[in-house]
Amino acid sequence: MTAARFEFTPPVFPGHIESLREEVRAFLAEERASGALPRPNYVSMLVSLPFTKKLAERGWIGMTWPAEYGGHERTALERYAVTEELLAACAPIRAHWVADRQSAAVLLRFGTEEQKRKYLPRIAAGDWFFTPGLSEPDAGSDLASLRTSATKVEGGWRVQGTKIWNSNSHVAQYTLLLCRTEPAGEDRHHGLSRFIVDLSSPGIQIRPIINLAGEHDFNQLYFDDVFVPDENVVGELGNGWNQATTELAYERSGPERWMSSFRLLAELTEALGEDASPSACRELGALLAEMLALRQMSMSIAVMLEQGRAPNQEAAIVKDLGTCFEQAMVAKARDLIHEEGIELHGGARRLGEVLDNAQAWSICYTIRGGAKEIMRGVIARGLGLR
Numbered sequence: 001m002t003a004a005r006f007e008f009t010p011p012v013f014p015g016h017i018e019s020l021r022e023e024v025r026a027f028l029a030e031e032r033a034s035g036a037l038p039r040p041n042y043v044s045m046l047v048s049l050p051f052t053k054k055l056a057e058r059g060w061i062g063m064t065w066p067a068e069y070g071g072h073e074r075t076a077l078e079r080y081a082v083t084e085e086l087l088a089a090c091a092p093i094r095a096h097w098v099a100d101r102q103s104a105a106v107l108l109r110f111g112t113e114e115q116k117r118k119y120l121p122r123i124a125a126g127d128w129f130f131t132p133g134l135s136e137p138d139a140g141s142d143l144a145s146l147r148t149s150a151t152k153v154e155g156g157w158r159v160q161g162t163k164i165w166n167s168n169s170h171v172a173q174y175t176l177l178l179c180r181t182e183p184a185g186e187d188r189h190h191g192l193s194r195f196i197v198d199l200s201s202p203g204i205q206i207r208p209i210i211n212l213a214g215e216h217d218f219n220q221l222y223f224d225d226v227f228v229p230d231e232n233v234v235g236e237l238g239n240g241w242n243q244a245t246t247e248l249a250y251e252r253s254g255p256e257r258w259m260s261s262f263r264l265l266a267e268l269t270e271a272l273g274e275d276a277s278p279s280a281c282r283e284l285g286a287l288l289a290e291m292l293a294l295r296q297m298s299m300s301i302a303v304m305l306e307q308g309r310a311p312n313q314e315a316a317i318v319k320d321l322g323t324c325f326e327q328a329m330v331a332k333a334r335d336l337i338h339e340e341g342i343e344l345h346g347g348a349r350r351l352g353e354v355l356d357n358a359q360a361w362s363i364c365y366t367i368r369g370g371a372k373e374i375m376r377g378v379i380a381r382g383l384g385l386r
């Protein structure tokens with residue numbers, strides 16, 4: 001059958017990863033005890049520059065990159081374990097999140113030697129942050145129809161256009177911009193290029209967009225005749241589509257695709273306590289079983305990416321199943337709270353707050369990083385159905 005083309009070989013965590021996990025947990029406990037990391041009543045991923053610096057000092061940013069670029073030469077599974085622990089604790093890792101997860105991967109794979117030497121060590125040090133510059137007001141799912149363009153001038157390019165939903169661009173120093181450098185011709189994926197753009201460049205405006213949870217997490221970016229030097233073209237001109245789709249495999253398959261509302265599950269389990277009814281135990285068990293299956297699939301992609309492969313379709317499967325799971329989990333938690341008569345204004349106040357925040361966030365889970373309908377198109381193409 002064609003389905004055999006998809007490959008999910010769940011790896012086993014080597015023994016030493018348990019001690020790394022313990023190290024992260026001990027660090028998080030210390031941070032909590034010192035008040036630097038309050039017990040969260042939200043699922044949001046928040047920004048803390050001091051916390052990012054502490055992770056960098058421990059070697060937990062750029063974990064898998066070569067040492068010559070400031071990395072720590074750890075394995076994908078070591079990085080996976082550290083990320084799981086940070087997500088489970090709802091640690092404030094927003095500042096460096098995108099740069100560490102995906103922008104650096106693009107630079108490592110496609111960037112020039114100068115770019116690798118300039119940007120990667122500063123990302124690993126927790127100093128420089130990136131935002132993906134892909135979506136536009138009229139080009140989200142249909143990304144290849146984007147209109148932001150760059151025109152060649154002496155020594156560089158002049159960029160004109162707008163990007164939207166740029167996560168954390170009010171904190172980041174750079175965006176990895178996807179824009180048109182040549183007319184599309186018959187193939188719309190042709191003529192797109194990727195630039196590293198310094199967000200403090202003259203001509204850039206960053207306007208906040210407040211999300212449903214009332215938080216300032218993303219923005220709209222306006223580029224008015226912004227100069228980008230030649231040295232900031234990532235890899236080859238015209239290779240932008242290939243770079244963007246490779247980047248998306250990193251964005252679509254990590255533990256964050258099934259852990260976004262993990263905090264809610266943890267609070268709910270605690271509130272149900274040892275006296276949980278048999279039906280609540282059944283529901284919780286079913287959620288955990290699904291989560292663990294997703295975890296195995298997502299871990300297998302981490303290993304494939306480490307091997308230099310491009311598991312774009314497998315990543316789309318994890319993104320679709322994982323984000324539908326984490327969305328449904330929020331609804332299931334709400335139902336269980338009601339059915340079990342948990343009083344949210346009493347001792348379980350924190351659970352109520354996490355639920356409120358998770359409900360506001362969960363709507364976007366199946367949109368960000370590529371909408372679920374688009375994921376299904378990618379999967380169908382992989383099966384030869386489209």
Ligand SMILES: Cc1cc2nc3c(=O)[nH]c(=O)nc-3n(C[C@H](O)[C@H](O)[C@H](O)COP(=O)(O)OP(=O)(O)OC[C@H]3O[C@@H](n4cnc5c(N)ncnc54)[C@H](O)[C@@H]3O)c2cc1C
Nearest residue numbers: 132133134135140141165166167364367368369370371373
């Ligand atoms: C929290 C969050 C953070 C984000 N961060 C970033 C970021 O940092 N950088 C960035 O560049 N982008 C970012 N995005 C944008 C995100 O990638 C887009 O929202 C997403 O790709 C969908 O595009 P769109 O919003 O234009 O929706 P549209 O493309 O207009 O889609 C609207 C609806 O129509 C459906 N649809 C569209 N086309 C088809 C089709 N061919 N077949 C079936 N259904 C279809 C979609 O599935 C969706 O349900 C972020 C989004 C969110 C929610």
